[in-house]
Amino acid sequence: MADWRHRIVIVGGGSAGISVAARLRRAGQRDVVVIDPSGTHYYQPLWTLVGGGLAPAHSSARPQASVVPKGVTWVRQAAVGVDPDTREVTLDDGSAVGYEYLVLCPGIQLDWGAIPGLEPTLGLAGVSSNYRYDLAPATWRYIKGLRSGAAVFTMPSGPIKCGGAPQKIAYLAADYWREQGVLDKIDVHLVLPTPTVFGVREFARVLDGVVRRYGIRVHFRSELVEVDADARKARIAGPEAESVLEYDLLHVVPPQSAPDWVKRSALAGPDGYVEIDRHTLRHVRHPEVFALGDAGSSPNSKTGAAVRKQAPVVAANLLDAMAGRPPSARYDGYASCPLTTSRRSMLLAEFDYSMTPTPSIPFIDTIRERRDMWYLKRYGLPALYWNLMLRGRA
Numbered sequence: 001m002a003d004w005r006h007r008i009v010i011v012g013g014g015s016a017g018i019s020v021a022a023r024l025r026r027a028g029q030r031d032v033v034v035i036d037p038s039g040t041h042y043y044q045p046l047w048t049l050v051g052g053g054l055a056p057a058h059s060s061a062r063p064q065a066s067v068v069p070k071g072v073t074w075v076r077q078a079a080v081g082v083d084p085d086t087r088e089v090t091l092d093d094g095s096a097v098g099y100e101y102l103v104l105c106p107g108i109q110l111d112w113g114a115i116p117g118l119e120p121t122l123g124l125a126g127v128s129s130n131y132r133y134d135l136a137p138a139t140w141r142y143i144k145g146l147r148s149g150a151a152v153f154t155m156p157s158g159p160i161k162c163g164g165a166p167q168k169i170a171y172l173a174a175d176y177w178r179e180q181g182v183l184d185k186i187d188v189h190l191v192l193p194t195p196t197v198f199g200v201r202e203f204a205r206v207l208d209g210v211v212r213r214y215g216i217r218v219h220f221r222s223e224l225v226e227v228d229a230d231a232r233k234a235r236i237a238g239p240e241a242e243s244v245l246e247y248d249l250l251h252v253v254p255p256q257s258a259p260d261w262v263k264r265s266a267l268a269g270p271d272g273y274v275e276i277d278r279h280t281l282r283h284v285r286h287p288e289v290f291a292l293g294d295a296g297s298s299p300n301s302k303t304g305a306a307v308r309k310q311a312p313v314v315a316a317n318l319l320d321a322m323a324g325r326p327p328s329a330r331y332d333g334y335a336s337c338p339l340t341t342s343r344r345s346m347l348l349a350e351f352d353y354s355m356t357p358t359p360s361i362p363f364i365d366t367i368r369e370r371r372d373m374w375y376l377k378r379y380g381l382p383a384l385y386w387n388l389m390l391r392g393r394a
Contacts, residue, residue: 002088002098007031008318009089009099011079013038013064015389016105016293016307022069022392023315033097034068035089037078041067042133043385045304048165048340049378051130051139051251052172059382061133067390079106082265084286101288101318104267104274106259108161108294108302114255121229127250130169131161142249143173148185149248152234154224156255157193159273161294161302164337164349166190166253167197167207173249174214175342188216189245191236193223202357202367203339203349210341210369219243224252258295273297278353280327281314287321290314298331300353305336308389315392334358338377346373 008029010017013036024032041064049055068074075097081090082104088096110131112119121127128139143151151173155166170190177183190211197211197218198204211218219236226235227250234245257263258272267289269275274291275284278298283289292310294302309331316329333353340346348366350358359366366373388394 002086003095005098006033006073006100008033008101008103009097010034010103010105011082011089012036012105012107012293012295013041013068013074014105014107014293015304015385016107016311017103018067018069018390019307019311019392020103020105020292020314020318021072022390023311024318025069025071026392027315027319029319030071032069032071033073033075035075035077035079035091035097036064037076037092039064039076043382045162045338045377046382047130047133047136048162048168048172050136051128051143051169052340052343053140053144053176054172054343055378057133057137062386067386069392080261082261082267084266084283084289087288099288101322102290103314103318104262104289104291104295105293106262106295108159108256109259111255111257115224115227115252117227117229118224118252118254121227122252125229125232126248127227127229127252129252129254130165131253139169139251143176146177146186146249147180147182150187150189150246151249151251152189152191152245152247153251154191154234155193155253157223158255158257159294159302160253160256162337163301163303164198164339166251167192168340169251170216171210171214171339171341172343173251174216178214179343183214188214189219190216191219191222191224191245193221195220198349200349200351200355200357203347203351206347206368207339207341227252262295267291269297271297278333279330280317281310281331282317282321282327290318298333300331300333301335301337301351303335303337304385305350306334308394309334311389311392336360338373338381340374340377341369344374345369345371346377348373348376
């Protein structure tokens, strides 16, 4: 039996949950609950620039209380289970919250332990990752301190949030070393599980040129499988055999998956993510449930830009469901990946389910490296996020 029951319950207070909550409040919904344990809200796309020495970490963080929309009830606890039959979300203190309608957006799980030897050395001995707030500054310390040797940047197979981040930091680091006159003394390796540097042909052509410019050796169809911190060696599984790369700097992006409690739930699909229709974002078996963001099964790139397009779809279709109408809004798989290719240029990769470029800025050729796009990344997108997206206005 639920300890409380509410009209709309949103699990997750990140970009997806806050954006949907704001839109529902603006639409006049009074009984909206957000469940999230974190006291701090992060603009995570900035962490790449933190790791590259181009932004302070604190500028990516604000108190969670400052972004929760007025009139929304914030339950500062973690969800640990959901039962769609009783329509209840179980919290980490053993209590339960009942719902009429549920929006699931708890984010993605970083599986650090899936790579043997990695977790104990994070933040030590040249090993770091921009996928954690506390580690991104360490990435910059290691980049700044390296004057010769080997630098390895890795990406795991499977879905991850911000699929461009594993290579963006490699380009920022290589450009810094070029500016310092030491790039020719550093062997830069980029380990990718994919057969090409990017999944959209038009953008891959540009990035191939970036890789050549910095002299980066790309290991395609490969991924990190073990770290030997004492010997400073990274074991890489490739298409034919395993190899070992020695490193002085190792930037790791961990394997990622749906949260364990989501995987165990009746709402999960075969891949563990919340099983939703890719266009309506409504659950395929439970019509009172919606999902968006990184925990949903829709086959889009998991980016903040995708959430920005998904949030109005979820809000509109949830309101339709409450009114007894069929879903009226559709998500086309739009995602955007702002790829920093140097310390002063960026490539804005926009695409949808068809994996073809879908540029959204008129009169500007975004299928090339641009200085103005770098300013968009550093200043424009954070302003859009804090002032418009989280308030349900963009």
